Amino acid sequence: MMNQSAFSVVEGGSITSPRGFGAGGLHCGLKKTDRYDLGAIFCEVPAVAAGVYTRNLFQAAPLKVTRSSIAVEGKLRAMVVNSGNANACTGQQGEEDAFRMRSVAAEAFGLPEHYVGVTSTGVIGELLPMDKVVSGLRRLPAKVSGQGAEDFCQAILTTDLVRKMLCVQLEVDGRTVYIAGAAKGSGMIHPNMATMLGFLTTDANIEQGVLQKLLNEVTDATFNMITVDGDTSTNDMLVAMASGLAEHAPIAPGHPDWEKFAAAFRHVAEHLAKMIARDGEGATKLIEVNVFGAVSDEAAKSIAKTVIGSSLVKSAAFGADANWGRIIAAVGRAGQPVNTDTVDIFVGDIQVLRQSRPVPFDEDEALEYLRGESVRFDIHLHMGEANATAWGCDLTYEYVRINAAYRT
């Protein structure tokens, strides 16, 4: 998909590797244990900022705050996050609380309010305990540093099992540029819902409109192509911040290094998206579905997402069952054009369907492959030139256990 040699992963890199960024976290009392539940990413200079937000009609209050901050100048200096309480379905009071989080954070960091974004994840329908949040926000600036990325990642976790972070580097105009990201999300969780949150930092010099367009395109191909359970949180948000401190000429389409910059940016987003899918509630494996030869990008994406979202495909993957019948049934109900005589399906490298007819295959080989931690289904439609990839996870007993648990 991309030229890997054009950029490289920074071992030990983090969201504070790009020049100008610090991060940190602390425990303010929203989580019952002493795990961190409040964090911030901070930039020494106003960073060019872009955001994408949940498409759920019930958008939580913090999304409105972040949106309105970015709307002023297209720049942010701090993103403040709490976990443990989503501040969603909390009405007028919730909105006032979210704006108050912004003003308290702005004061604590010594910033104009519109340089601060806010995001929340956790229980919905409960008001934030603002005394705890305010006290925590006032202590937050002292925790922010170039070494605070791990603390920040802990502060955004809910039921996630693993921290999700990546940093890559590349050359732009002969200058080293870093692009990094952190994310959380593992389905919609106890007691009400979880959220996918993503934060991308870079020291690239890039205009706001270019960054927003790149973020939209990359989100469509990465975060919008994963599914754990088909549900969409009220709080999903992805924010990118670019400090410009790499000090190259502004990068945009047409710049000789644009393609590799976009590929590196996408790589970070894709890596985080796949980590979220792999860490889906109860998941034992990552599933990748590739659709080739569709009539349009929309058709390719829709078919890939229908297959990855099928409970039957997901439970077959859990059972290591090369059940191509479920895959083709999902292809056929995606509502997209499909020639029912020309479909090839591969489980990993094992062909199981040719021109829509079963191909004898070695069941033991397929079983062995499907028992792995990462499995791939390739679907060739032989109709056009459009391709798409979607990622998800298997459906397991553990998923049911997690989500059937009575709220306590």
Added chain:
Amino acid sequence: MMNQSAFSVVEGGSITSPRGFGAGGLHCGLKKTDRYDLGAIFCEVPAVAAGVYTRNLFQAAPLKVTRSSIAVEGKLRAMVVNSGNANACTGQQGEEDAFRMRSVAAEAFGLPEHYVGVTSTGVIGELLPMDKVVSGLRRLPAKVSGQGAEDFCQAILTTDLVRKMLCVQLEVDGRTVYIAGAAKGSGMIHPNMATMLGFLTTDANIEQGVLQKLLNEVTDATFNMITVDGDTSTNDMLVAMASGLAEHAPIAPGHPDWEKFAAAFRHVAEHLAKMIARDGEGATKLIEVNVFGAVSDEAAKSIAKTVIGSSLVKSAAFGADANWGRIIAAVGRAGQPVNTDTVDIFVGDIQVLRQSRPVPFDEDEALEYLRGESVRFDIHLHMGEANATAWGCDLTYEYVRINAAYRT
């Protein structure tokens, strides 16, 4: 929803209660055990026939056969069904086999070919063992009688746990009319997929166009409003046959008894649809979702189906968790107009959300209610006049176990 006194359930009634119909079943060798796997509904006279078929693009061969039979005169005298093999994804040979099933059955029953419909359910991607099928079809007429409905129901089952049948009676022009139905389906099943099959018989006198239109409307409100796992089989089919032997004046919109006839017809379909949902793979309970006050029928249906299809709502129901956050999140992602400030949600009769804000409720009372075998979620949008109801089942460990099982 309907005037119950306008019709009544016939205790012990079956698909052979309507005048003119017989049914039967036998074991021809498609199932490994000695359970019945071949059956037929037979009518003494050419019955006005209407059909609805899966929207999956991969339609199994038998659907083509039934469609082409009905296309000739709009009448059928026999519907032949096998279980154990779906004859889907079987290419040209599968199509020839399905047409051969029709011709052999026509010969055995002494009928013109176009009076015979064919349907199949079971494994996909395997050719029918035609020697067994042909031999079975030749023995089938001797098994068909007014007492064969239970045998027929056994012959159409796959992993279904219970037989699904109902008969109601009503008066049309002072004549007693019977409407009956039988169905199968419990999700998409081992080893590849299952199917929803439905058969409605009546002795009403009704024109083909009227019957087809009624069947379409009723299907949209009943069978198309249930979901077990969101997957659509390649073989789904619902066929209605009307013998006319009740000998009243043709019934159609405008006839004084039309409304009660349509209500009775719908009641049979709804009852069977709910039985399918309740018997969903691994299900412990039936879930009913009612949406009130939507801006359009399409919006009401789409929202009801999004909620009933949510894995999170389904697993919360399994856990008896009054998790309204998952319900409202599903409402918000249905892609339909919703006023995010005016939503009320009830769990049974317990209000949990008013004007999109949480209402304190008795958790023990909700837990007690949700532990029942049938639960209802009511969603009031307060936007328009359109309502819809959808049915489904909970998501359980048993669902995962059934669908993760390696094909053996």
